[in-house]
Amino acid sequence: MEIINLTIDNKPVVVKKGTTVLEAATSIGIHIPTLCYMKLEDLNIENRPGGCRVCVVEVKGRRNLAPACCTEATEGMEVNTHSIRAINARRTVMELILSDHPADCLVCPKSGNCDLQNMAHRMGIREIHYKGEQSSYRKDTSPAIIRDIDKCIMCRRCEMMCNEVQTVGVLSAINRGFNSVVAPAFEMNLDHSVCTYCGQCVAVCPTGALTEVDETGAVIRALSDPSKTVIVQTAPAVRAALGEEFGMEAGTLVTGKLVAALRRLGFDYVFDTDFAADLTIMEEGAELLNRLTRHLQGDPNVKLPILTSCCPAWVKFFEHQFPDLKDVPSTARSPQQMFGSIAKSYFAQQLGVRREDLVVVSIMPCVAKKYERGRDEFSVNNNPDVDYAITTRELAALIKISNIEFRALPNEEFDKPLGESTGAGVIFGTTGGVIEAAVRTAYEVYTGKELPRIDFHELRGMEGLRHATIDFNGLPLNIGIAHGLGNARRLLEDVRSGKSRFHAIEIMSCPGGCIGGGGQPYHHGNSEILVKRQQAIYREDSNKTIRKSHENPYIKKLYAEFLGAPLSEKSHHLLHTEYFDRTK
């Protein structure tokens, strides 16, 4: 390993070859401001266009200033990060960005979470010397994401996510010069594009240019309507991240406080999507075993591998990009939709209310869930199974609006029956979790034996593509895992070309799975936060007394009283779905 010696602000520093000036500075506690630069270390994701020029530093002997984020440290380099020349350039650059940015911080959805605002504060910008025309574009509202690109600062993070990580290719820089902005081709609406609504653009946007559709007002109105019974479900990944919005350490589990907060907000029943996750495992697991058995019997019509289908962005992705493979994924609905379907049938019956008078709200780490709940096939007589889907961030806003001191809340328990869940349901929140939950159940159903171990460490981690072989009593079951749609694409291409040797594949659109969802508290480029959330999810799992979906007593009860058996006709009707070719 080659060693490089340099000085930064007169401090000597030794780094290995290939280190950038920015990284070298950070290693000795010098924090050069950045804006477009973003590195999610644990996920191998990096945005380094060198475009914003906020990180410029003075390098002795160099004609012009160097962008610290993409300048490699070289032997004997003398860097000054706060010379008057560097400070002046940096502040001027910042003023220029602000001169083309709406100054509506007070009412901006990103206020308090805005990298641009923070950076302006940090640099002590008190005046904008260069005023002039501001870019103005049409605001684009889709079912899940709002583009207010007057606020775009051309950091290109969203573009990198959409193209390199997700390979969806909707967002890219268009136009030239002052008019350049990141938008779908021909400035079409997201709605008309192949956008999956994964929300990773929203997750990384440093400003308020990309945000989720805000449904909190509608939820408040529903809660205040006495004629409605309002119930709530909350996705597994929410409990591992919500605390961050209230200043708690990343990875703090706040399940009990979350329940307490929802109850105080006025929900009539506080349920858990984890319950529906257990239900998903029953259906999807049964489907896997069914296909597997038929395959082993030599049925040529059976499609393997089976692909998970609980991620709505992933579903939309293959409907656009791999419509020829639409028979391959499991037909099981996502936990959110299974919950809505059961709530508005089974639970409404139990309560004796009409489905129109039952309002189902879901709390999701995801923005695509807003789109999913609006899909036509998830409505009965124009009444959707899920009425509103709000993100973790929106829930935090609701809690703040309602004057609830979150950190002081006691821990409370979910309501029964749809609030009871197992550890298998919890791990849906992270990459690898769905398939691990499926294995726990499928193994026992297939072999008729009890699992010798519950934790499948070989399925866990943050690698974008993972695979493992699980011994199903002599049958080696090959499992693939992908998170991030670009990784999914690679597996899908193998499936398309017949090269795939997997029996089952789990796919999550967001890097890290739902813990890294587009609706989660902003990570601001710190991937350690995602790692901590993942650890919290597994902690929650191991704290559970029941950790296999098929052992959930309320799931058993649901099948006994209502559904019959997995893949029964009623299950098919309520818990399964079909996919559409969206290239047409």
Added chain:
Amino acid sequence: MEKITSLADLKRIKEQVQSKIKLREQSASAEKLVQIRVGMATCGIASGAKETMSFLIEETEHQAIDAVITQTGCMGYCYAEPTVEVTLPGRQPVIFGHVNRERAREIIDRYIIKGELIDGMIPVNFKTIDE
């Protein structure tokens, strides 16, 4: 066309084409053979060089003047396009500027046929690599 497969081959072909051109210049009708080059780069064409060239072809044919008319690139006198270079046998090439139909006719009638110079010829003001 047969491919050129060696340096010697290339040199031989160069000799051939050079002598072909010389032969053309010094043929039996050498006193009459006139070489005309029309600057046909974008600047020339934009100023009407195509029309000038077809007129020159028609007119020399019509008047039975033994002339070789070829196109060439930009001579650099963009202010005077279309430009035409005329080489009478045994004489230095002369460049004429602003050659529209009327000027082309004048060039044929006065310079090519009678050998008179006409107003507006452009003096060559550069050296070539061969000098």
Added chain:
Amino acid sequence: MSDYNMQILICGGTGCKASESEEIRNVFNDLLGEYLLEDEVQVVTTGCFGFCEKGPIIKVLPDNTFYVHVTPADVDEIIREHLVKGRQVERLLYRDPHSHEVIHDSKGMDFYKKQIRIALRNCGFIDPENIEEYIARDGYLALGRCLSEMTPEGVIDEIKKSGLRGRGGAGFPTGLKWEITSRSVADQKYVVCNADEGDPGAFMDRSILEGDPHSVIEAMTICGYCIGADKGLVYIRAEYPLAIQRLKVALDQARAYGLLGRNILGSTFGFDIELRYGAGAFVCGEETALIHSMEGSRGEPTVKPPFPAESGYLGKPTNVNNVETFANIPVIINKGAAWFSAIGTEKSKGTKVFALAGKINNVGLIEVPMGTTLREVVFDIGGGIKGGKKFKSVQTGGPSGGMLTTASLDTPIDYENLQAAGTMMGSGGMIVMDEDDCMVAIAKYYLEFTLEESCGKCTPCRIGNKRLFEILEKITAGNGKEEDIDKLRMLSHVIKDASLCGLGQSSPNPVLSTLAHFEDEYLAHIKQGRCPAGKCKALLKYVVVEDKCTGCTLCFRTCPVGAITGERRAPHFIDQALCIKCGICFEKCKFDAIELA
């Protein structure tokens, strides 16, 4: 054939015309009649000889006698002595400026040395669509020599020794660039020809491709041999249809003759060239942006390093040179590095092609040795300023360059000197300005260009240039403040210092350069609300000269906005608040009673 024995060529260029060349012609015609020589001597007016400071000029054929500073009074002596007796008029002969010796035959004059055509050697000589004409002029000989007599290292060494530098603008040593790319280890390398000529007013690359496409093909092939590439790409703007067509014809011919393809000239070396079309984005002249555009991505630059020589097209080592650079290569190989490096200055060798444009008489393409002075280019070759106006400045380097003023007229033109003068070589556009050109408006014009051509990737270029432009707009509209001058300077420096690529790093040059040389013009706009060149519309004021106004009401009736009032037969009045400065009143007034103030 002609009966004339002698011909008198009189320069009809604007400069000479201004100094009585027409009168000289008349005197010749009259006197030739008197001497009964009218059937033997023909008098012809020619285009500019490009020697205007010595005008009026006449040349006597067939003996190539060159007389300078001729007056009508000299005509009689020329006829008597030269035409009748065959004796040159010594006192009118051109004297060499250094040796002060008289030159009897103009072929020996320095004048012919002002332009040397190397890159343009075949433009205007050969039929570009006929490979044989190229071969007849030593075409592909250099390639043949390289392949059969020289090693790649030997060729690179020769190019290095020649001192050839990139003609695209930055002036990076070409041989060194080739050497770096040749040293990169990879399974595939590429030679790219940058034909994305984008400077306003520059068109030498187009002319070379249209007039001599084989020279570029030959040079790219030589480059491929040197760096170990078997594939070449020409990135050419789609707005050059003729150049594209000629290139295609030339490529087909070269393939048919076996000069492209496998085993070229019997060697083991193979090479072929493809075309890639650009949409004419200025920024795609920057080599990383060009490469991204060729790859099908958005044409925007990326931070260097890595340089294309390490990681270029499709991530492979790539050597990018521009058209003019390539056009020099075969000559260097054929005539030798020593021959080439004898031309030019100490650090800038060879010639440079310039596209002369603007307020100059001889608009066109010229090729001069490095080290030629601006004065020679503008006044001698360019024939001086149109309409006898006063020279003000020359803009070089396009939107990245700056102004050269009278102070620089005698500076030898090379990369270093231009840089020192606050501008740059650029691709060779030279736009000449006269006293009627407003320097603030010129700076604004260039910024407007940059603004449209910026890729928008980095902040200083995307927003900074916009703000610079807005300040200039303010000033030309008469709303400038004195502090704006400081703002322009400060912002310009940051844009130069902090932009990502060469486009942004040089885009404020027109502003800084005009500020350096013509700050008084800026101040006139700001402090006095006056545009000294009379170009900035908003600062013009149409006023009625009361003494001259007859009250005919014509202006009143033609004013489109009703800004003119007045009684019949009484002086009229223009309401400045309403006036849109369309100038109709000024044109219509029959009594010159409306003035521009």
